[in-house]
Amino acid sequence: MGRQRPTRGDDSIFRRPDSEVTTRPMGLVIPPDRDQSSLSLTLTNEQINSVPLLLGVIKQMGIRDMIDAHVTPHGAWQGASVGTVVSVWLCHILAERDHRLVAVRDWVAERIQTFNTLLDLPLRDTDCTDDRLANVLTMLGDAPTQARLDAALLQQWVRVYRLPIETMRLDSTSVSVYHDPSAPESLLHQGHSKDHRPDLRQFKAMLATLDPLGLPLVCQPVAGHRADDGLYVPAYEAATAALGTAKVLVVGDSKMGALATRGHMVAGGSCYLCAYRPPSATEELATWREQALTRSATWQCLETVDPKTGEVLKEVVLDAWEREQTWTHPVTQARSTWSERVLVARSSTYQAGLRRRREQTLARLTEDLRKLWQPPGRGRKRYRSRAVLERTVAEQVARAGLSGVVQTTVAEDPLPDGTTRWIVAAVWVNLAAWQALVERLGWQVYVTNTTQKQYTAPALVASYHQQVLQERGFSRLKTRHLHIRPVYLRHENRIAGLLWLLCLALRVLTLTEYRLRTALAERGEELMGLNPASRTQSTSHPTTERVLSAFTPITLTTIGTEGHYDHHVTPLNATQRHILALLELPDDLYERLASHSTNFVLHLRE
Template identity: 40%
Template sequence: MNEQLTVINERVDDIPLLVAHLEHMGVPALLDKHFPTHGNWQGLSLGMAATLWLSHILSEADHRLNHVQPWAEKRLTTLQGCTAQPVRALDFSDDRLGDVAHALGSDQQWAAFEGELNQHLLRVYDLGPEHVRVDGTTASGYWQVTPDGLFQLGHSKDHRPDLPQVKVMLSTLDPLGMPLATDVVAGHRADDPLYIPAISRVRESLRRRGLLYVGDCKMAALETRAFVHAGQDYYLCPLAQSQLPPEELQAYLTPVWTGEQALTGVYREDKAGKRQCIAEGYERQETLTAVVTGQTITWTERRLVMRSLARARAGAAALRERLAKAQADIVALNARRRGKKRFPAVAPLRQAAEAIVAKYGLQGLLALSYQEVVQERPVRRYRDRPASVRVERSVQVSVVVDEAALSAAVRRLGWRVYASDAPVARLTLDQAVSAYRHEYIIDRGMSRLKGHPLSLTPMYLQREDHAVGLIRLLSIGLRVLTLLEFVVRQRLAAEGGKLTGLYAGNPKRATAQPTAELLLEAFQELTLTVIQESGQTRRYLTPLSGLQKRILALLDFPPDVYTRLGPVFAQSP
């Protein structure tokens, strides 16, 4: 009798690493603790189901619920080996994942979970929080707008004002960019009033004071600054025109231009190891008064009047480019060509020229003058019409750059005023420049959240509670990426080593700053082969490469994370 031979190949890839990392972070256990399920729940626990769902999202860069069950069906042996639990494809049905998202949408339970998760991560990874960065973003989708719903039309940071959106406020820990608090609100809400609730959640979660909160100019509302100061924390943010009118900024800069105020340079080493001045500025103080929870407080605020030299150079180049384009467009108004009417009077020509000036934002920098041009053109006799002289009148415009105004405009470029209540011992001028220039960290996190690999947008969920739950699940995924990256970079720095083999097409390229995406990509193409014959099951796993073993060692994971999947010889029951 011929025995049937069954061979199953499963793509393992980075799944065991992701599951091990999530378990080390305590995610499955904490989810089960804070989101208990009812007695009829069968199969994987909510915490483990969410963990494997998140592993799918990170591995496949796809958050769609209906893609998870087919993915799991092709990897049941791998998933069982990673979790040491029975795993069914039904554990990842649309309904089951919808239940997970619905549970994560509970505000009270999520706040308790997020707080304990933060405390656990700070302890396990020995993170000393000092700087917290707060910012918001939007996620658009094809939803139906309802009067009091979550999905609303508003100012879109995705440049899609025609689509409903939700707004996400992220509070992250520098320099990792690891989320500490995630708030999901209606898409039409303004950013300014969202900072105080976000900061309050961080305080409740970390239970620490003396942190420096860094944000953009939308965090600079007096109410927000007063709230941070009253809570014994510090803030650093640039002031917008609503907090610092142009005439007040002019008063800050006049002493600099007259030579009465000396500037302090901020220096950094370039790639060649040379010290380069990247910014210059000075500091002054202002006394502020505000009301916080019914109490009037007064404090001294440091105003850091800074000029970014690179920003000033780029601004000057862009300004001169706009001037050249505007001059060319204005001169073109005088051109005579077929099908183009000439301006018969000054008024319409002035209107057209001033529209060009406004288009390029060059008011006050260009001097326009208008001249009437009279031309006499002889007309030959034709039949009964005698010869004559035709007089044609038209107007032309001349344009010159106001060099004095241009010099003054260039002199103002690159300046920005930052506000902080942190003492100099806590935040020097140099440190303030560095702290704010790290804003790219949270921007990168938002790019990961909305794009690859967390793939929030476009969002395909229609229920509001499911959308909130998904965003919160993805915030855990962002923690996975930031911590994975942080640990490997920290270990490499301690060893003074680098990783090679991460870059396709350039295997000898070495880096001491690998990204989490590259680290996970290094585990692609690992395959588990399951052979069933004569009542026996054999498993074979693609051997780990030296690079893969090195990454596991840097993360302090044993090779057993993978090798426990195979080779295995097991007798069927």
């Protein structure tokens, strides 16, 4: 017979000998004269994860103190201050990726021990009710209050973290909402949607950011039906006021190229760089492009590396011309005159993309023209006049933008019934004209009032191509982490307050990421353990989102009996301690949540 398998009822083989049983002290304090068998234990867990880290970063940035200094609540306000409520709400937004007001109270109640310990004040869950948070948004939605907070926070961060302030960018995005129709002067209107939802109402967010970290300077809510051209001057004035200086290079797209916008920036003491594509200057742009083709000996080469593929991208740049510009302020009648440089550049990648599109257009056009020699039938017109056929062919070629490239020959074709028709007998491509067309693809024109001593032409074009920094901020604000959509608010001042609050959360993400990368570069180190698929992979460019995810799961466990409580925190690993060191946060940031007693300890078996 085989060896009999023991049953579960015979638990002697599953239980270690008494000599091997180990005990672990849990630190629960009880009186030494009490019978341990009569005690009733309570066990609670708080999933704290990245909350202590976020509170530490927010405290370092001075957000709580600045808000308390510049925001005055109404006279009946009681409990935690506005700065404290905003700090806790920021933790919820960044940790849970959820800006709903109704979800904050329960979330805080589940972590009340953590907040009370780290904030060093008796926080109540009623301090974070949806009504109180709505009042906070009303206060934060006030435009003068936002301006004071932006200036105080940004000037402090520039001084403390030694941020570069040479370049800032201006651009806008749209935020679609599902609200009902509103008044004509409302913030919510239908307009050109960058979310590809023209059926929905929207509001626009005009954002000014600071290179090279993409730190938001100001974020202004604008009515959704307004054109972008008139938004640049107010955003520029607000950003320079918040930054405390106008001696910056302002970078924007072609909508910033209006003469009045450029004149405002010159009068304010700033430099500008923008794409130049006004509809009224088509012939002027074509002239600059033709002259650039004749001056190939003076082209300068600009090479950049694609951050996604690692491919080297080549671009030719020509610092072509200088011209005088004059603008008169419409109110003060002050006259500004400056010298403007015109830069012409051609990107090989952009040119290749346009060439592929033209090749596809050429293939479709050739196929359509060859159908004109087929016999008459349903859906095919019979051309009895040569002039009509030639005019039809010329219109199709011009509509495709291939005039002079596609050549055709028409001929008279007799039919069996004794009549004749005109057909396209041959279609071919003029290779010389095609090559000339390709040479004229991919050219971009930029204008700037900087001098060659300040910025070379390749440096300016490279700076313009860093628009991805601001687009990344838009991505974080709308989809990746902060999820501003959908908006669960109706009052417009609260919508403006929510936009400012989420912009503040974006500043926390951006500045934390900048500090991490700067610290790694200064130490010559890399951060390991952020990629869950490969814990041994290291990086010198961590994202804040990955860093916050690295603090999951961390639990604060509370064991209590009859008024005696003890707290324990999940030990941090090497990656988490490395992150705290890079951010200059205390090593015991998490350990200070745990408390141990030196009195009699209740021992629990493992």
